[in-house]
Amino acid sequence: MSDDGLLGLVRTATPNVVRRSFALKFFIALLCIGLLVGSVGALGTQQMTAEFEQQVLDEHATTAKQEADSLANWNRQNSRFAETMARSQPVRAGNVSAMQRRFDREMRERNFDADDQPNLHYVDTGTGVVAASTKSNYRGESVDILNETVQSALDTGSATVITDAYTDTPTLESPQPRIAYVTPVGPSTDAVVVYTVPLQMRTGTLSGTGTSTSMVVGGDNQVLFHELNNDLLRTPYGEDNGAPAAARESGPADPGALRAGPAHGALNGTASMAGQEYVVGYAQVLDTDWVVLVHTDIETAYGTVRSVANRGLVATALGIAAIGAIGAVLGRNTANALSRLTKKTEAMQRGDLDVEIRSGRVDTVGRLHDGFAAMRDSLQDRIDEAERERKRAEVSREEVIETNAYLQETAATYSEVMERAAAGDLTQRMATDGEHDAMDAIAGDFNEMITELEKTTGQLKRFAEQVEESGTVVGSSAASVKDAAEQVAESVQTISDDAHVQRENLQRATESVDAAVAALDDGDVAAARDELDSVAGTLTEVADATEHTMAEAENVAGAAEEQAAELNEVSRRADELVRYVRPLHDVLDRFETESEHQFVFTGGPSLGEGERDD
Incomplete structure (x- = not known):
């Protein structure tokens, strides 16, 4: 469809009351602009919010991935330590006293706190006795003194095994949640080295976004490590948010994040998360079924973007209001100026060319006033010129009338003179007056x-x-x-x-x-x-x-x-x-003359005999 056809269709569809009113058309245009600005602002804010929310999700996934990589390194370090102890000379030689000294020295050199000190055990699986241990009450005891989880991992084969989390036997003085690294000593013996590590060693070391709560759950979805609260260790995670399952399904190389809540279970025991919606980033720890979970409540996670979005909406609203205010002022001034100009042009149309057309504006409306003023002056000049021409025409007409009257009068006089001359009065003369x-x-x-x-x-x-x-x-x-x-x-x-x-x-x-x-x-x-x-x-x-x-x-x-x-x-x-x-x-004799003219007859021979007139 051509532009003219489209404009014609718009004009046809537009009511006459709108087409005749510049102010109404300006208001509708201003309303459309406001709606457009509002829509663009809302869409822009929505898009910005969506992008920021995705960025928050990506940040949580990245944080979870970093923590999972850190735990994987920690596991490797602990596994290597256990393997190093298993390959040490005293252990290979089966010298219990020597290996006991080595175990004690290693623990002292690592300078662990007494409350969360790891333990090393040398277990002869053939005899079922704990031959050496950094815990004195374990030495010489049956393997039954070990936790069932550890006992089930003693038959490791040729590789190091990381056990599930467990709690020491309650009969011990300080039962703690732990995990164990079980490493076989070698093919020539049935002994293994067991390295047990308290879970609280990682409590306080988990990283986060600064306002997040991080924890690690095991394969049974119980809390292995918590960022702050040791009391939550070995408690059910209790969240049906699908994050652990999603992490294990995607694998260690593909972390992710999602929005969940309200918080309950172990997460509800964290004061900052109690009963709130949150964002959770997840990542699986390499070579384990552990899952790192990084949580941030919605208000904290999206507070910035919501604040920015709210400011954007406020700015959009203020922009619309400013457009409306400015448009109303400009539209009102322009409409009033055009209305005044219309009334003055209508007065000019009625013949009042003395109407004053003046505007202090320098924009298009001002130039329009100047144009109408110039048109009025030009029209007035043309009317004045036409009036002068009319007066000159009237004077010429009067002169023509006078000339015609003179010519008719003179012609009548000449006619009388000619009539008298034609009647025989040759003394008549036509008078000249120098008029024509x-x-x-x-x-x-x-x-x-x-x-x-x-x-x-x-x-x-x-x-x-x-x-x-x-x-x-x-x-x-x-x-x-x-x-x-x-x-x-x-x-x-x-x-x-x-x-x-x-x-x-x-x-x-x-x-x-x-x-x-x-x-x-x-x-x-x-x-x-x-x-x-x-x-x-x-x-x-x-x-x-x-x-x-x-x-x-x-x-x-x-x-x-x-x-x-x-x-x-x-x-x-x-x-x-x-x-x-x-x-x-x-x-x-009918002709009258005043001049006498002599006529001279000359003499001649006598008339001879001639013919008679018949």
Whole structure:
């Protein structure tokens, strides 16, 4: 499963009330950490306790093994001593007096205490008599004076025999628990040397852990040696802990230890062990069925580790408490800081950008506050910039509205001027105020155009008047200038056609001006200017037509001058000229002009006989 899938599963399984609360999530995380620390501490303490307990068991097994090795050496030393005595010259020679002196000297040299002094006996098994002995009351006595355990070991064969523990005959003055080392003197005789050793010789010499109680039990599980108490010798061990059996089963090379109790039997007679559980280490003594047992009560054996374990548990508990306290403080501070930051961000979301976002922390939460503060400042700057842009847009909009209003007003004024000009008032001019270059350019172009048109129209009016006057004059003498009149008539017809063309051109100019006004009404200044350019072109055509008309008029004047002699014919043609010129005059008279333009008629030959106008 991917991380996203696992996280998604966790989110799905987590209640919403937990997901929405940082403090609750932090508390749960802190609880998990505490449980983890507690578990690790408990497991660590348990493992440490188990390791220490095993170490205690190993130490007891090692101590028991050391004591078993020490007893094995002690047995070997005693066996060698007995064998040395059996091989000594007096014993081999069978010289009783000499061997008695040797036995006494050996005991004196070993400097034993009187209470626990070992004894040497020379027993003639053939006669059944104790021939020599360090105990004077044994000399010359029957072997029956010896303990039954010793008597059963007299037939040793060729090897030294270590007897079981026994107690001297009660008839003796100081009966003591002992063991005996029985060694044959040699194959040539039936005698043996018996070396008896009090068990209490080892009492007080058994080693331990300093707080332990050590003892040695024999094959019958009776106490052979005790670390402190001689009164427990030859008493039943009485413990059903399996240690002696385990030691004999594993053998001398494999010591061990176990936990047992409560103590009873011989162990219960030791004050430090009475009724308590204990640890016992065991080891079998080499070449015997003896078992060394080293005991320590549980409180002493495990007291250190239990103290350490308890301190570990206390430390774990204190660690959990510290984690809880620190986590609670940090979590509370962090949760409060995040809660305050959340409220401030909600205030920002509602539009309150004046909220103060500040934290004295330098950690991630502090940087988060700084980030939100920077975001708030940036947002405020952007809002201020947007407000400034909005205000500038409003100002621009107002300027556009004012400009549109100005353009509409100016266009309306220009339209009125154009309408009056189109109606024939060529004295109209468009005013310029320097407010708008394009409108001023339109006005300048229009004024220039209308000025040219006014001039042209004035010339045409003047020409019409002069033609009318000339027609009257010619009419009075037209009888004699028939050909000139006919020529004039043709020229006048041409002029009439040109005037008609000029009228159409002027009509187109008027329509173009209207289109320009409409474009100005729509705010399309470029289109209006194009229309006015079209008007200028039309007026240029009118001017060209006018020049052509003037040329034709000059031709008329020349013809009239050349045919001056033919006045009768001219009179008739003049009547017709007046009839054709008057409508042109009426049309041109619709245009009002302030400028007067002289039109000069040049003389020419009299009108000849020409064609009459149909």
